[in-house]
Amino acid sequence: MSNPSLLILPGDGIGPEVMAEVRRVIDWLGAKRGIVFDVSEGLVGGCAYDKYGTPLHDDTMAQAQAVDAVLLGAVGGPQYDNLDFSVKPERGLLRLRKEMDLFANLRPAQCFDALADFSSLKKDVVAGLDIMIVRELTSGVYFGEPRGIFTEGNERVGINTQRYTESEIARVARAALELARKRSKKLCSMEKANVMESGVLWRDVVSKIAAEEYPDIAVSHMYADNGAMQLVRAPKQFDVIVTDNLFGDILSDCAAMLTGSLGMLPSASLGAPMKNGRPKALYEPVHGSAPDIAGQGKANPIACILSFAMALRYSFDLGAEADRLEKAVEKVLADGVRTADLMGPEGGVPVSTTGMGDAVLAALDASL
Structure with missing residues (x-):
């Protein structure tokens, strides 16, 4: 070989x-x-x-x-x-x-024990932290069309399109659920289903796949802005987080700095x-x-x-x-x-x- x-x-x-x-x-x-x-x-x-x-x-x-x-x-x-x-x-x-x-x-x-004091949060909040964020990486607002800077009337307009298909959501959901199965069998899915149709679809697809294919995984849902707050309030409540491209970009950097x-x-x-x-x-x-x-x-x-x-x-x-x-x-x-x-x-x-x-x-x- x-x-x-x-x-x-x-x-x-x-x-x-x-x-x-x-x-x-x-x-x-x-x-x-x-x-x-x-x-x-x-x-x-x-x-x-x-x-x-x-x-x-x-x-x-x-x-x-x-x-x-x-x-x-x-x-x-x-x-x-x-x-x-x-x-x-x-x-x-x-x-x-x-x-x-x-x-x-x-x-x-x-968060390695030797570096728990390096976080901007209190040591007891981050000591022992071990989170895995699964971010969808090839779709969403970074790749959606139409996009660009256009002229409308007498001013410019910047446009980016948040777009997800069911299959794009499904495959990253399965990847996250498989990881959760190998860890603590707990998954939190984050989106903005309260204000974004793509978030409604995201929640629906994740819920369906989890119920039909991964009944052993405890799945919860959270709005991404609340997720950012919870990451700095009580990060150890999470194990595996799955989210879209834009929110994943932001939330993973937020989680990164918890480690110092x-x-x-x-x-x-x-x-x-x-x-x-x-x-x-x-x-x-x-x-x-x-x-x-x-x-x-x-x-x-x-x-x-x-x-x-x-x-x-x-x-x-x-x-x-x-x-x-x-x-x-x-x-x-x-x-x-x-x-x-x-x-x-x-x-x-x-x-x-x-x-x-x-x-x-x-x-x-x-x-x-």
Whole structure:
């Protein structure tokens, strides 16, 4: 059998720095665990525009379609702010999501015990937090038509269309319900059925599928604005949350900051199974390209490393190795190893991006 294949797209800003630490973990798995990946690398975002005049070359898109999983660092930077909207770095990421049909975005918000004091909320509110937000990623207001800026009379009008089909709602609902079944069998669906017809349809479809196919899952419904309030009031009431593209974008960032640092949070974007049974998949850290610290060795690589752990679990059925990697990260944090973004009043052992990678690899060695 051939080795599982990975396409690495480091991207812009701190992307190449944090991805370099993931490459070290991949090499460790090959050397110490006999798990070998066929790894290729390409460009996406601003660096792709600089070379090709487009944020994602067609050849890179074809590579992404052909591999078992894609790992992405970050895209964007201030030098690209004045580009036409059609070629901005972020369009490369959106094209990957759309053409790979990655409809389910998984955003875990987990608060490690060692970092509970870093949240802006009280420690007892967030300690032990472990939420999974499932965001629909390929439809809704970000993709609906008509869209654009038009002239009506003597003024301009900006239009975006919120649009969902039953099948688009159904497939992300099933993805969330399957996750809930593997966790605590509890799912909260969030929309705005009180003011939006798309929300009425969303609630109806989720309810129907849950009742007919997942009677063992306790399903609740909540308006998304109340959901945002509840996330900062009592976040541990939630386990798996499913919501649409727009609300998922907002709610997942809200949940992310409960944990204290965007530099800690991974994500997975999953699509339908390929012929080999693996889902189409793209994994990326939640943080952006952080151009203000790029090239300085200050970036925290943990979110990118944990994104690779999600790839091990969801794309390659290597749950034990994903657990090993996550526990290594947890040990490093418990030992007080800190990149700049994690330095709090209690101090810690300050390390560079590479230093954090060294610590994770040492913890992996200790796990053998």
